[in-house]
Amino acid sequence: MATLPAEDATRRAPLALARVPCHVAIIMDGNGRWARQRGLPRLAGHRAGTENLRRVIQRFGDYGVQYLTLFAFSTENWSRPKTEVEGLMRILGRVIRRELQHLHENGIRLLHLGRLDGLPPRLRRQVEEAMELTRHNRRMTLAIAFNYGGRAEIVDAVRRIVAAGVPPEEVDERLIARFLYTAELPDPDLIIRTGGEMRISNFLLWQGAYAEFYSTPVYWPDFAEEDIDQALLAYSQRQRRFGRLPQDESDYPHPSENGRPRPR
Ligand code: IPE
Ligand code: IPE
Ligand code: MG
Numbered sequence: 001m002a003t004l005p006a007e008d009a010t011r012r013a014p015l016a017l018a019r020v021p022c023h024v025a026i027i028m029d030g031n032g033r034w035a036r037q038r039g040l041p042r043l044a045g046h047r048a049g050t051e052n053l054r055r056v057i058q059r060f061g062d063y064g065v066q067y068l069t070l071f072a073f074s075t076e077n078w079s080r081p082k083t084e085v086e087g088l089m090r091i092l093g094r095v096i097r098r099e100l101q102h103l104h105e106n107g108i109r110l111l112h113l114g115r116l117d118g119l120p121p122r123l124r125r126q127v128e129e130a131m132e133l134t135r136h137n138r139r140m141t142l143a144i145a146f147n148y149g150g151r152a153e154i155v156d157a158v159r160r161i162v163a164a165g166v167p168p169e170e171v172d173e174r175l176i177a178r179f180l181y182t183a184e185l186p187d188p189d190l191i192i193r194t195g196g197e198m199r200i201s202n203f204l205l206w207q208g209a210y211a212e213f214y215s216t217p218v219y220w221p222d223f224a225e226e227d228i229d230q231a232l233l234a235y236s237q238r239q240r241r242f243g244r245l246p247q248d249e250s251d252y253p254h255p256s257e258n259g260r261p262r263p264r
Contacts, residue, residue, distance in 0.1 A: 014062045015229055017236040021189035023067035024060060025211070027203055030195025030219030037219075043087040048221035050095045057108070057142060059228045067141045067185055069113065071203050075149030089123055092146060096126050100133065107139030113181040114148030115156070143185060150205030153181050182207055190235045194220045194227075212238050 028049060035045030053070075060068050073088055103110060110130045119127070127146075157179035161171065177183065188204060188211045196217035200208065214231050216223070239246060 014059070015233060017063070017232055019236045020063050020232065021065060021212075021235055023069070023186050023188045024065050024190045024192065025069035025071070025188040025204055025208070026056075027071045027191065027193040027195075027201060028220040028223075029193060029197060029201075031221060033195065034219035034221045042084055043091075045219075045221060046084075046088060046091050050091060052221060052223060053095065053099065054102070055225060056223065056228065057103075057140070059225045061106075061140050063228075063232060065140070067143065067188075069143040069145060069185070069188065069204070071145045071148065071201075073114075073146045073148070074202055075115070075147060075152050076202060089120055092144075093123050093126055096130050100130050103142065104134050104137065107137045108134060109137040109141045110134045111141060111143040111184065113143050113145040113153075115152060116147070118147045141185065143182070145203070148181070148203075150200075150202045154206060156181075176206070180206060187211065190214060190231070192216065192231050194218055194223050210240065210242050212240065 031045035031049040032042045033045075034048060035042050038044075057068060072092065077088070078085060100110075110133075112127050112131060116124050116127060127144075157176060160179050161175070166175065182204070185207075187207045187209070191200075191204065191208055191211045191213050193199075193213070193215045196215060198215050200213075204211070212235055214234055216227055216231065218224075218227050
C-alpha cells in the first residue's frame with residue numbers, strides 16, 4: 001500500500017494529487033467491531049459512525065470530488081436482529097434531521113439509492129423531503145444507499161424496462177444504466193471499504209465494473225482525514241486500463257477512436 005510522504009502527513013492540507021476521482025463510493029463497515037472493542041452495544045457503534053460524516057464529506061469536497069456515495073444499509077441487513085434494524089432506521093432519521101440544513105447550506109444535493117418503499121413511512125417522507133429541498137444544489141452530490149442491494153437494483157431495472165415495453169433490440173448497456181437507481185450518477189471511479197473486508201457485499205454491482213477498489217482496516221467511526229488522503233493517494237497511483245493496453249504501448253488506441261486498435 002502506498003504511504004504518505006512524511007511532510008504531507010499533516011491533517012488540514014489535502015495532498016496535491018495528479019488525479020482525483022470524480023465519484024467515490026464507500027462501504028461504511030466496521031461499526032459493530034468498533035463498539036465491541038470498547039465493550040459498547042452495536043448501536044453505539046452505528047451512532048459513532050454518524051459522527052464522522054461531516055468531516056468525511058468536507059474532506060472529499062476539499063479534493064474536488066463531485067459525487068460521494070455512502071452504503072449505509074443493505075437489502076441483506078434486514079436479516080439482523082430487529083432491535084438493530086430499528087435502531088439503524090432511527091439513526092438515519094436523526095442524521096437527516098441533524099445534518100440536512102448544514103448540507104443544504106453547503107450546496108450539497110442529496111440522493112437516495114435503493115428501495116424507498118421498504119422503509120417506515122415517516123423515514124421515507126423525510127428522505128423525499130431532503131431530496132426535494134436540495135435538488136438544485138450542485139457543489140457536490142451525496143448519494144445515500146439505504147435499503148440498497150445491487151441485485152435488487154438490477155431486478156428493479158429489468159422490471160421497469162419490461163413494464164415500459166422497450167423492444168429487445170433497444171436494450172443495451174446505456175439503456176440499462178438509465179433504468180438503475182444511479183441514472184443521474186457517473187460510474188464510481190473508486191470504491192473504498194472500511195473495516196478490512198475484501199468483498200463487495202452486493203454494492204454497485206453494475207456500476208463498479210471498472211472501479212478501483214481500496215480496502216482499509218480502519219473501522220468506519222475512526223475513518224478520518226488522513227485515511228481519506230491515503231485512499232486518494234493510492235487511487236492517484238493506480239493505472240486504469242479498462243481492458244486496454246497500458247498508455248505507453250505503441251498501438252494503444254486513442255479514446256476518440258472508440259476503443260478500436262489503430263490501423264497499422
Ligand atoms: C456497517 O457496520 C454498518 C451496516 C452494515 C449497517 P457493521 O454493523 O457491519 O459492523 P461490523 O462489520 O459488524 O463491524
Ligand atoms: C456491507 O456491510 C453493507 C453496509 C456497509 C451497509 P455488511 O457488514 O453488511 O457486509 P458483510 O455481511 O460483511 O458482507
Ligand atoms: Mg459489517
